[in-house]
């Protein structure tokens with residue numbers, strides 16, 4: 001397959017590109033990424049000279065650029081987005097632009113180039129807060145942050161292009177990812193890197209909010225399975241049934257790095273903070289035979305080790321813009 005990957009210089013997209021190039025010797029990848037603060041070509045150093053890989057710096061809202069790439073594309077896997085909830089609280093404009101207008105631009109181009117196969121990577125946050133049973137494909141949408149509202153809007157557009165124009169789409173709604181190359185604004189890499197630097201970990205509110213944690217490599221294998229075997233027009237929820245309160249995650253990381261609880265700092269809660277996410281992945285398991293491969297205990301230990309061994313990567317990322325962001329986000333809390 002000749003894939004157009006959007007947002008391939010980010011956390012999940014870069015892991016996905018490495019996965020595809022290693023697994024499918026016949027596939028080639030075009031990576032379209034704007035290189036926002038979250039995009040980093042160092043995530044793709046090992047494959048930058050691969051003859052089956054090409055990088056194009058650009059914006060998914062740029063229709064003529066998207067059209068020029070769409071011509072030679074077999075399928076689109078769409079990761080590009082603004083992704084951090086806290087940033088969407090500070091300023092939601094880019095979330096509306098990239099996540100909604102960007103998705104629309106790609107869909108329209110895919111439609112006008114003969115109806116390209118289109119996989120949309122989305123999030124469980126579109127469902128809001130778990131009430132009773134975990135989220136599945138029939139859970140009603142109830143987004144509660146500007147980020148999740150923009151992702152919900154993009155999901156609706158993708159589904160509308162299937163129903164109205166027969167665009168061959170699939171959607172995945174995934175739980176929280178962790179693993180190598182995650183930008184250190186998200187809880188797990190922020191906790192690990194702060195602790196290595198001798199700083200405290202900011203824990204929002206009472207720390208009892210629950211997330212369902214999935215290793216990024218398992219997410220990539222699920223997307224690959226859905227892309228190749230998924231039913232057109234269908235949505236698949238992806239997770240591994242590993243629910244943990246934030247404070248427990250932080251305690252695990254403290255332990256792995258030999259730190260005590262004095263490194264926890266409870267801070268003012270996130271506005272509109274969703275209390276609980278959890279995914280029921282039964283459909284993707286049952287209908288497509290997808291299975292996760294990485295147990296949480298093993299994955300988190302490997303992740304801590306990766307950040308310890310790759311300090312050069314995150315120390316560069318944690319300079320400049322990041323320092324200003326950290327001050328804006330945490331300075332007053």
Ligand code: NAD
Pocket residue numbers: 006007008009010011012013032033034035036037038039040058059060061078079080081082083084098102121122123124151173174175176177178183
């Ligand atoms: P990320 O923030 O690490 O990377 C996003 C990438 O998109 C960056 O490389 C950035 O430069 C690029 N980008 C942003 N706006 C762009 C634009 N207008 N044009 C071109 N490129 C642009 O994100 P991630 O964590 O890798 O998430 C990837 C996708 O997966 C997103 O759609 C996100 O909503 C979804 N998702 C993430 C998680 C998670 O836990 N991280 C969970 C479920 C779903």
Ligand code: DAU
Pocket residue numbers: 083084085086122123124125174175176177185186187188190202203204207209210211246270277
């Ligand atoms: O569920 C999927 C979503 O997971 C993705 O769609 C998002 O792109 C991704 O950012 C993530 O969203 P969360 O808001 O759940 O992830 P985050 O790492 O920001 O926060 C995880 C939990 O930890 C959440 O309850 C807030 C809390 N938290 C986070 C940070 C950054 C803290 O207590 N302290 C922090 O400093």
